[in-house]
Amino acid sequence: MKILTRAxxxxxxxxxxxxxxxxxxxxxxxxxxxxxxxxxxxxxxTTNRIQAAPVKLCRSYLKKRTPVRAVVxxxxxxxxxxxxxxxxxxxxxxxxxxxxxxVPEEEAWIASTGIxxxxxxxxxxxxxxxxxxxxxxxxxxxxxxxxxxxxDSLVKESTVRCxxxxxxxxxxxxxxxxxxxAPRMATMLAFVMTDAAISRAFLARALREAVxxxxxxxxxxxCMSTNxxxxxxxxxxxxxxxxxxxxxxxASFRDALRYVCLTLAKLxxxxxxxxxxxxxxxxxxxxxxxEARKVGLAVANSSLFKCAMYGEDPNFGRVIAAAGxxxxxxxxxxxxVVLGNLKRKDISVEVRLSRGSAEGTVYTSDLTPEYVKINAxxx
Amino acid sequence: MKILTRAxxxxxxxxxxxxxxxxxxxxxxxxxxxxxxxxxxxxxxTTNRIQAAPVKLCRSYLKKRTPVRAVVxxxxxxxxxxxxxxxxxxxxxxxxxxxxxxVPEEEAWIASTGIxxxxxxxxxxxxxxxxxxxxxxxxxxxxxxxxxxxxDSLVKESTVRCxxxxxxxxxxxxxxxxxxxAPRMATMLAFVMTDAAISRAFLARALREAVxxxxxxxxxxxCMSTNxxxxxxxxxxxxxxxxxxxxxxxASFRDALRYVCLTLAKLxxxxxxxxxxxxxxxxxxxxxxxEARKVGLAVANSSLFKCAMYGEDPNFGRVIAAAGxxxxxxxxxxxxVVLGNLKRKDISVEVRLSRGSAEGTVYTSDLTPEYVKINAxxx
Numbered sequence: 001m002k003i004l005t006r007a008x009x010x011x012x013x014x015x016x017x018x019x020x021x022x023x024x025x026x027x028x029x030x031x032x033x034x035x036x037x038x039x040x041x042x043x044x045x046t047t048n049r050i051q052a053a054p055v056k057l058c059r060s061y062l063k064k065r066t067p068v069r070a071v072v073x074x075x076x077x078x079x080x081x082x083x084x085x086x087x088x089x090x091x092x093x094x095x096x097x098x099x100x101x102x103v104p105e106e107e108a109w110i111a112s113t114g115i116x117x118x119x120x121x122x123x124x125x126x127x128x129x130x131x132x133x134x135x136x137x138x139x140x141x142x143x144x145x146x147x148x149x150x151x152d153s154l155v156k157e158s159t160v161r162c163x164x165x166x167x168x169x170x171x172x173x174x175x176x177x178x179x180x181x182a183p184r185m186a187t188m189l190a191f192v193m194t195d196a197a198i199s200r201a202f203l204a205r206a207l208r209e210a211v212x213x214x215x216x217x218x219x220x221x222x223c224m225s226t227n228x229x230x231x232x233x234x235x236x237x238x239x240x241x242x243x244x245x246x247x248x249x250x251a252s253f254r255d256a257l258r259y260v261c262l263t264l265a266k267l268x269x270x271x272x273x274x275x276x277x278x279x280x281x282x283x284x285x286x287x288x289x290x291e292a293r294k295v296g297l298a299v300a301n302s303s304l305f306k307c308a309m310y311g312e313d314p315n316f317g318r319v320i321a322a323a324g325x326x327x328x329x330x331x332x333x334x335x336x337v338v339l340g341n342l343k344r345k346d347i348s349v350e351v352r353l354s355r356g357s358a359e360g361t362v363y364t365s366d367l368t369p370e371y372v373k374i375n376a377x378x379x
Numbered sequence: 380m381k382i383l384t385r386a387x388x389x390x391x392x393x394x395x396x397x398x399x400x401x402x403x404x405x406x407x408x409x410x411x412x413x414x415x416x417x418x419x420x421x422x423x424x425t426t427n428r429i430q431a432a433p434v435k436l437c438r439s440y441l442k443k444r445t446p447v448r449a450v451v452x453x454x455x456x457x458x459x460x461x462x463x464x465x466x467x468x469x470x471x472x473x474x475x476x477x478x479x480x481x482v483p484e485e486e487a488w489i490a491s492t493g494i495x496x497x498x499x500x501x502x503x504x505x506x507x508x509x510x511x512x513x514x515x516x517x518x519x520x521x522x523x524x525x526x527x528x529x530x531d532s533l534v535k536e537s538t539v540r541c542x543x544x545x546x547x548x549x550x551x552x553x554x555x556x557x558x559x560x561a562p563r564m565a566t567m568l569a570f571v572m573t574d575a576a577i578s579r580a581f582l583a584r585a586l587r588e589a590v591x592x593x594x595x596x597x598x599x600x601x602c603m604s605t606n607x608x609x610x611x612x613x614x615x616x617x618x619x620x621x622x623x624x625x626x627x628x629x630a631s632f633r634d635a636l637r638y639v640c641l642t643l644a645k646l647x648x649x650x651x652x653x654x655x656x657x658x659x660x661x662x663x664x665x666x667x668x669x670e671a672r673k674v675g676l677a678v679a680n681s682s683l684f685k686c687a688m689y690g691e692d693p694n695f696g697r698v699i700a701a702a703g704x705x706x707x708x709x710x711x712x713x714x715x716v717v718l719g720n721l722k723r724k725d726i727s728v729e730v731r732l733s734r735g736s737a738e739g740t741v742y743t744s745d746l747t748p749e750y751v752k753i754n755a756x757x758x
Contacts, residue, residue: 050703050711081699081711116696221682226700303600303682303746304754311755317495320460321605324429332429332460367682369748375683376690 001256007141007157010170010195012036012237015140017147020128022076022114022121028147030125031073032097032132032140033191038067038107039235042204044211046228052080053090053120054110055227061106065200068233069107071191072097072132073148074125075176077114080226089120096126100133111189111229113150113176145174148189151374152176154271156190158263160256164240164249169196171256173232175264178220178271190215190230190264196253197236199244206254207232214261217293217362219300220272221371232257269363274370277309278346282361285353291328292360295351298326299362306367312342323351330355380635386520386536389549389574391415391616394519396526399507401455401493401500407526409504410452411476411511411519412570417446417486418614421583423590425607431459432469432499433489434606440485444579447612448486450570451476451511453504454529454555456493459605468499475505479512490568490608492529492555524553527568530753531555533650535569537642539635543619543628548575550635552611554643557599557650569594569609569643575632576615578623585633586611593640596672596741598679599651600750611636648742653749656688657725661740664732670707671739674730677705678741685746691721702730709734 009015017031043062045055061068072093079086090110098108112120145157159172177188198206207230215230236242243250270278281299286292299305302322308315316337323330334354340347388394396410422441424434440447451472458465469489477487491499524536538551556567577585586609594609615621622629649657660678665671678684681701687694695716702709713733719726 048700048703049707049709050699050714078696081696083712116700226696226703303750307751307754310751313756317457317460317605320429321427321495324427324605328428330428333462335429367751369751371682372686372689372746372748372751375686377692 001259002161004159004161006159007145007172007174008159008170009138009141010172010193010237012195012235013193014136014138015144016132016135016137017140017143018128018132018135020124022074022124028143029074029076030128030132031144031147032136033071033144033193034136035069035233035235037235037237038069039233040198040200040203041068041231041233042200042207043229043231044207046226048226050081050226052078052112052227053082053086054079054112055229056087057090057094058109058229061109064106066104066106068109069103070097070101071109071111073111073189075113075148075150077112077118077120078116078227079112079120080116082117082119085119089122092122093125096129100129113148113189113227116226141174148174148176150176151178151273152271154267156264156267158260160259162252162256164196164252167238167240169238169240169253170194171196171260173260173264175268177268178273188228188268192232192257192260194232194234195236195238196234197238197240197242198234198253199242202243202250203232203234206250206257209254210258210261213258214265218265218269219297219362219364220269266363269365272365273374274368275365276368277366279309279349279364279366280361281349281351281364282359283351283353284359285355286358286360287356288358289360292358293362294326295323295328295353296360296362298322299351300364303367306364309342309347310366310368314339314342319349319351380638381540383538383540385538386524386551386553387538387549388517388520389551389572389616391574391614392572393515393517394523395511395514395516396519396522397507397511397514399503401453401503407522408453408455409507409511410523410526411515412450412523412572413515414448414612414614416614416616417448418612419577419579419582420447420610420612421579421586422608422610423586425605427605429460429605431457431491431606432461432465433458433491434608435466436469436473437488437608440488443485445483445485447488448482449476449480450488450490452490452527452568454492454527456491456497456499457495457606458491458499459495461496461498464498468501471501472504475508479508492527492568492606495605520553527553527555529555530557530652531650533646535643535646535650537639539638541631541635543575543631546617546619548617548619548632549573550575550639552639552643554647556647557652567607567647569640571611571636571639573611573613574615574617575613576617576619576621577613577632578621581622581629582611582613585629585636588633589637589640592637593644597644597648598676598741598743599648645742648744651744652753653747654744655747656745658688658728658743658745659740660728660730660743661738662730662732663738664734665737665739666735667737668739671737672741673705674702674707674732675739675741677701678728678730679743682746685743688721688726689745689747693718693721698728698730
C-alpha cells in the first residue's frame, strides 16, 4: 500500500470547482466530481431525524441502485430545514446537472454544507453549471477539495495506491468538517473515489467496515449534523478483476479505503474548532468493540474531560465519572486509566475495563475558550 | 404556601458546621444535620456506575428502612474511587457519629463532596465530631449551608411553609452544586428537612415526583456525578395528621417539596460554572412528559446551542439539529422553535413538536470561555 499525501483523481475521474456566489466571501463554493463511465456507489448518511434535502434526495437515488456519474457539492448553504421548497431546489440542481451531462437524473448526486434553515440560492448554481462542466479536468480535485470547505482551516485529503492482482488501484478522498456538526456551519462531508472494479454489495460492505473505525470513532463536540454524508464511488477503470467475493483483493481494497477514511477523520479532529490537542482514547478489556467505542465516546464527549485536557490537568476522576455514566456496567475495582504526557499536542489516554478482550479507539479534540468564541457568534 | 428566601430549620431539627481542615483554604468543611426524634427519610442517588463510598453506604442504610437521626456532610473530598479503604472510612465516620449521639449506626448518614480519587482524611473528621455535636443549635443551618459548598459561588437554600389541617408545616432545603457534576470538584448534594408527619412510602413518592421536575430537569454540562444525593428527612414534629394516603394534604406537601427542590435546582443552574445566562427550555406538543424532557435535555446539552446562547446568536438550526438527534421521531414539518429575547440574562426557548399534548421544561446555562478556564486547571 503506497500512501500519497495529496488527493489525486483515480483513472476515469474528472473534477472542477468555481465560485458561484453562495459564499459572501467570494470564495470557491461549487464543486463537481465526475466519472467518465457509470460507477458503483456506496454511501452512509446522518442518522439525525432532521435531514437536509440533498441527503433525502441521495438516499432516494441510492435505493434505486443505479450507477452514479456525478456529484455536485455546494458549500455555504446546507439546504436543511427548508421544507418542500428545499427538496425542489435539490431536485432541480440534480436535474439540470444530469441534463447538461446527458445522464439520468438519479446519476447526478448532490451534497450541501453550510448554514441550516436558509433557501439554497439555486439560481446561482444553475447559472454556473455549464462553466463548471466545461472546466472538468483530471487535476480538478485541487480546486474541488477547497470548494467544499466552510469553517475548515485545513484541507482534508488522502490517497492510497494498492495492487489488486496485476493492476494498481487508487483510492482517493476529500472531506470537510471540523466536528460531527462542524461548529459555526453544519455538516461533515467526505467523498472517496476509486478506479477499483468492485460489486455494489462489496463496495457497501467495505464502506461500512471502514467507517466504523474512522468517521464513527471521532467526535469534536458530540453534536450530530443534519447533512453528514460519506460516499465512495468506484468506476472500475483500473481494470482489476472485479471484487465480488470476500477475497484477499477485497481485504486489500477495504484496508486502503479504511486508511483513507481514517486519515480524513483524523484531519477533522485536528481541525476541530479551537482545538489545541489531538486526543487518542484507547479502551481495552471491553466485552466487544462496540462497548469499547461506547466508553471511549462517553469520555471523548465529556466537557469536563475535554477542559482538563486543554488545561493539561491529569484529572483521571473525570475519565472514571464519564465512563461510569455511559450505561456499560463497569466495576469500580476493574477500571483503570493511564494518561499519557499531557504537555504534548498529541495525547493518548488508555482506559482498561477487565471485562473482556475487545478494544476500540476513538479520537477527539479538547474544549477550549476559542471553541466557545468561534461558536458564540455566527448566524 | 408561604415562601421564605432563607433556610430555616423546621421544628425538631438542629444543625452545626465547622472547619476540620479538609479544605486547604481553612473554610467550613464539615456539617451536621440532626433531628431530635427519629425521622422518616427518602433519598435518590446518582445512577452513575461508579458511586462514591458515602452513596453506597446510604443506599445500604436506606434498604434497612430504619429511621434517620443525623447526616454528616463533608466538603473538599468526594470519597469516591477510593476502593475498600474508602468504604471503611465512610463506615467509620457513620459509626463514630452514631456512637457519640447514642443512636444505631444506620441512623447516622453521611455525604461527601469534593475531589474524586483521594482518601478521605477521616482522622480530621473524627477529631472534630465532639465539637460539632456540642455546637448543634436551632439556627445552625446558617453555617451548614456554607459548609457543604465547594466551587459554588451562591448559597442554595429554600424554605416553604404550608398548612396541613390546623398545623403549619415547614419544608426547608439546602444544596450545593454547579452542575450535574459540579465542575472543578464533583457532585451535587441536596438536603431537605421537614417537620411534616408523613409515611415513609408517601415521603418517597413525594420526593420522586418533586425531583422529576427539578433536579432531573436541569443540566449544566451533561456530566453525571459519582456522588449526587438528594434526601428529604421528615420528623413529624409539626404535629399534622400523618400523611399516608394520596390526600389533599399529600398534594400540598408534595407541592411544597417540589417548590423547594425546584428553587434549589434553579440556583444550581444560576451558579453553573462560568454561566452568563439562565435558559428555560419549554418543550410542548410531545407525546409524554418524559419525551418532552428528553428533547429539552438534548437541546440543553448541545455545546453548540449553549455557545450560541452565550453569543446571543439566534441560531435556531442548532436547536433543530440537537432535537433531531435525540432519538425522538420528530418530523421536520412539525417542529418549530421560538427564541425569546437573547439580550436578557434569563432566556426562554420554546420547542413545539405537534406530536401530542404533553409538555416539559428543563433549565440550563450557557457555555462560556470562563467555564473552560475554570475546568482546565484543577487537580
